[in-house]
Amino acid sequence: MTPTAAPHADTLALQRLYHWERHSPGKRVFVQPYGPGDVRHWTWGEALIETRRMAAHLQSLGLPPGSRIALISKNCAHWLMADWAIWMAGHVSVPLYPTLTGTSVRELLAHSGASLLFVGKLDDWASIEPGIPDELPCIAFPLAPEGAKRRFSGWDAACAAQGPLAGTPTRAADELATIIYTSGTTGMAKGVMHAFGNFAAATAAVLARVPFHPGDRLLSYLPLSHIVERTFLEHTLLATGYEVYFAESLDTFIADLQRARPTRFASVPRLYLKFQQGVLAKVPAAKLDRLLKLPVIGWLVKRRVLKGLGLDQCICAGGGAAPMPPAMLEWYKRLGLEILEAYGMTENCGVTHTNVKGHQQIGTVGPPYPGAEVRLDPSTQEVQVRCAWNMQGYYRDEAATTAAFTDDGFLKTGDKGAIAADGALKITGRVKDAFKTSKAKYVEPGPIEEKLSALPLFEACCVAGASLPQPVGLVMLGDAARAKAATAAGKAEIEAMLAKHLDAVNATLDSYLHLDALIVVGEEWTVDNGLITPTMKVKRAGIDATYGPHFERWLASGAKLVWAERVVAETPKAAQAA
Known part of the structure; x- marks a missing residue:
């Protein structure tokens, strides 16, 4: 296989935004909880008005083109609108995990050279606030902690002071879109640089394997600061225009799932395990096994369990970030929910391998996506990947960038694997974990x-x-x-x-x-x-x-x-x- 060709201009992020603004301004795009019993909705038209107003505000600040603008917030509608406004204004977004310590926040803001910071929903503002320099301009989302809203100017006020940015400013495929800092399992996080074309190419590969539809509903709760939510939610949303629901909190997560009843759902093994443990705490495994074997009752039990989890409408479920126990995958499959394990890295937009619906190969992460060329290093069995959506490099770290690639352009993943005859990949460990x-x-x-x-x-x-x-x-x-x-x-x-x-x-x-x-x-x-x-x-x-x-x-x-x-x-x- 050879890497996919350069993306068409109309598949780039901002062009897709303008498409939905022109063709579906009245279609609902966001459903955001605002507290107990309070939920707000945005149509594409409404979301783009706010995005354009914020883009105009950012341009009014006179920042040099390509300035880095950081975001620290749990997932919410304003996170995505801020990201789009940053791009529309000609700048680069730098998402930070909302669980970082103040020390880490200060380090990453300094390393990225951020000129401004958006502050949103946070669970531990007291530990994060000391990491924000007094001299750094900040804008607080409407759902930011009260302390942040008192300290910083607000999103609504900034939007109200500006008319919507006019026209359809675009960004070239090779322009830097974002710097995503890795989650750091082995020391200091590195800033992965992705261009607009990277996301367009990666999204095309995803849609060729896992088609999304305008009528889909997704719940956004995996961190938007992580590559999976950026590619598999933000950019597939821009490509296909479906509806995104947001979670309020951990305490309300099941209620949020039941509100969204997502048609597609992805998570890490730990959450699927918690769901399973919750079910088995109410219905012992032996009893559930007996019920599932009964022809009519078994079907009703499956629907009831999945409806209780908010997953009864889910037609495609995914898992990744760590291996999933085969027994757990089989358990969900018996309930009628096929969880497809996938594999990828921040450095390749999270898009390397995935299982195929109806052809799940438990114990593997499936075959590579179209356009991804995969091989194993003959001496270490390291998985290496070459594709059109590999990163541009690590921000301000040429040595690490050079070390991340082979001489012929394959990304070194650091994972060890084995490849079956049909191309399915099994991850067997980390090269440096032994x-x-x-x-x-x-x-x-x-x-x-x-x-x-x-x-x-x-x-x-x-x-x-x-x-x-x-x-x-x-x-x-x-x-x-x-x-x-x-x-x-x-x-x-x-x-x-x-x-x-x-x-x-x-x-x-x-x-x-x-x-x-x-x-x-x-x-x-x-x-x-x-x-x-x-x-x-x-x-x-x-x-x-x-x-x-x-x-x-x-x-x-x-x-x-x-x-x-x-x-x-x-x-x-x-x-x-x-």
């Missing part, structure tokens, strides 16, 4: 973690043990399992399940890979305590640093199951980052 035990044996944690994660009790797991005689498994129980373990009888039942699962996993492994013990961690792994990224990937360096000093003590008794005490202090994010 560690050596004290017996001088190398351990690839990824395949062992895939086996561990098959037990629905776990919300997350990690295999560690550099310099130990044998590797160990660190596991974080899900909410239901933690609640059950609070009683003596429940804890005994869980211990029996864990012991059986450990034996079953070890039976499939060579002796030097046998897990010496399962360590049930005493705290939840969160973005705040630095043990996972905003996209729910485990930070191995953080796990090693946090738990490594305790391994010798925990394992001294020779027990195969260790209930570890809490070792992560509940400190403010700003203090943790210092």
